Amino acid sequence: MIIRSSETSTEKDMDLLTLDAKALQALLTDGQVMSYDLVKRYLAQIVQHDDKLRAMIKTTPIELLEATAISLDEERASGKIRGPLHGIPILIKDNIATHPSLGLPTTVGSLALLSSKPSKNAHIIDQIIDAGLIIMGKTNLPEFANARGSKMPNGWSAVRGQTESAYVRGRAEDGNTPEGHWNPSGSSTGSAVGVSAGYAPIAIGTETDGSLVSPSNRAALYTIKPTIGLVSGEGIIPISSTFDSAGPMTKSTYDLAVLLDVLVTEPASESFTTSLTGSWSDISVAALDPAVWKLEMDNDNPADGARDQINREIREAYKAIEEKAKKFVNNIDLISPDEFKIDGESCEWTIVQADMKPQLNAYLEGLEESDVRSLAEIIAFNEKHADLELPPHHPRQDTLIKSQNNTTSAEEYERNLSFLRQMGREKGVDLALKTHGVDVIIGPADSELSSMASATGYPICAMPLSYLDLNGRPFGMAAIAGKHQEHLLIKVMSAWEATFPARQPPPQLVNPVCSL
Template identity: 45%
Template sequence: MASLGWSAVGGQTQSAYVRGGLREDDSIGGHSSPGGSSTGSAVAVAAGFSPIAVGADTMGSLIMPSDRSALYTIKPTVKIVSQTGIIPITLELDSAGPMAKSALDLANLLQILVDPSKTTIPDGGYKSAATGSWGNIRIGILEPEKWLFDTKLVKYEKPATDQMLREWKQAYEKLKSVAKIVKPVTLISLEESTDNGRIKIWNAFDTTFKDLIKDYLSGVDNSKIHSLEDLIEFNKTHADKELPPGADNQAALLRAVQAKMTDDEYNDIMNSARELCGKNGIDKTLEENDVDIIIGPGDGPMFGIALTAGYPVATVPLGYLEFNGRPFGMQIAAKAHQEALLIQAQSAWEATFPKREPPPLHEIALN
């Protein structure tokens, strides 16, 4: 499998922060990885090539690279941003979203992206929510140790993990001094969100990908690739570039070609997943604890619960690993259509914690 941030066109995208670049012995989402898949968008902003960028997200593709580039992002509520032009994986989760170095820049870009007929935008636009104050926001905090990425994705490095755990907990203590309500909460686990593996949401997405990519390709000018089968064959024919060592795997595409599922099976999976992660996940945690937002580790899978529900998730920067310079931050989740609340929380975070640091590009040895 290719590393996050790799493409046949541009090769491997490197973090603007990580000393020494991507390690060959690292795991796919290890501490030297810039995260993905909206890697280029995040690194371009972090490195100063652009003040803002737009990325696309199905399951964490805005969140992970933004967290690892010390950026603010929001994966919006599904379908309030047009899906036109996005290379599709599933209409159930795909969305474009903004990336920026400040909450205000993020709010202004979000304003442009969101279709006002699909949600409620505050008077004065999203920028009016960037007050820099926590106000009456009630915060639920997740126990960091329980919300770390699996070590298969992120190779365990004790110094890095210890530092992140320490600084996440220090951030919680700081929040208690500036926000009116900050309390520990629990959230449905990843295992519970799939009913211990019974709800195979990615199997459902496999069954729709073939038709979605065909529709997308029909609108691409001057392309000889018109179907998923064409794409697979192209990769085989040009394997030296498309399937080089380390990225010589089309398993997901091959699986999608053969995937089959009835409409009833598909709807059952999607309805069950939405209910578990939405009504019985984010909603339940917020309502039972009487809080407005949930904050958890940026280097963790919390976004999977919110995004499966179709709800918005945001990132905020916090620290930089002594281990290799890589940024890390926190995630914030809220109910559907609560983008303005997330903007307020991001702007309040920005006012509460030290300013994000630009990358030490003079120290970075890129491969």
């Protein structure tokens, strides 16, 4: 048996805030560190910071972490390497089912599911384990991946409370809107904050509309929501299978590419790492006006300078890309998601409300053990435990109730989906790409560009750019491309990473490096 403790390890400085999986794998390969050491260091980081940040629902029991790490270290010593992520720690969003044998709950942030027990792992959990990754724990999220109630600040759950940004000077409550400048965003809130805070180098989140892109944007991370169906949704607590997808959240494009290699349902003909060219030379780009494509925030005060800074730095980024890209078209017209409506109602949310009840009920009915077996029982649980589940600062479950009472017919459903796809694709992304002769559309990540991805089912990615002078909050860019264009978006992220300054760790968490 191979065990290496921190007391007997080779002395090697490690900054968990900046180290990515690629750098860690190099240390593991060189024998300068072992996976057993890594889990100890990452656990210590969680203990040090998570009372404040509340990014974790639960960490994996230490005895299981140690046993997994020792087993993977022994495999390495015998010459068995499962892949480029062998022995690397990872965080998992707590709407992704894990069997009780992993020592972790699957709560989607709700006390109603705190004691539930899935009968098996989600498909992607088995893929992650088979690739030799070490699951450090499950991360916090707004309940039901932000589908419990409307107008609720992101990142709060009854199970763990409010997740706080590792970057922001202040707390989430300092902003009065779900997407205010102080909010870490969601719903993959804990996964994003955990990676930025050095709890693990990589994480898995999920997105229905913006839930990978937005929190990654606010944690200075790279992410991608793949084309719908590319990654298995089996065992992920659903909002709507029409829009839901899991995806990687990382500090670098290399880590994103190798983790996406693990997650895809069918192995790609070539690794996504082949797209890490670091060059814009064969990419044609169309850019959205940041003054038009932006989130409306009630607390977005022009006097604080945040909006001016975002617009200025995005336009400067556009100039840098224009100098390097094969083609660059600025301030293009792109249909607004505000037009994705029938009779004044959002087609996307009509579909979500129709999907959530039957799909969530199917998940609940399939659990090995659970105190609730239907959406109706969850709503009743919340009402019974309103002091915990529906407190004055997070009092709503209207989204759940609307889904429970939904009467959308099959004909209405198909009408809404057809209209949404037509507007998002033929009159939206496809039209813009064809009209301007470009490969990709880029714009602010703080925008409704993620709704374009939901409407189309196409992949979207996010890339870090800068940090607000106002409070330190990161902000960056998003890019969308056509169906199954993940290789192209990874090429875009790689070129971005080679063009702009390296992402910075959270200044408030910077401390003396861990010494092994």
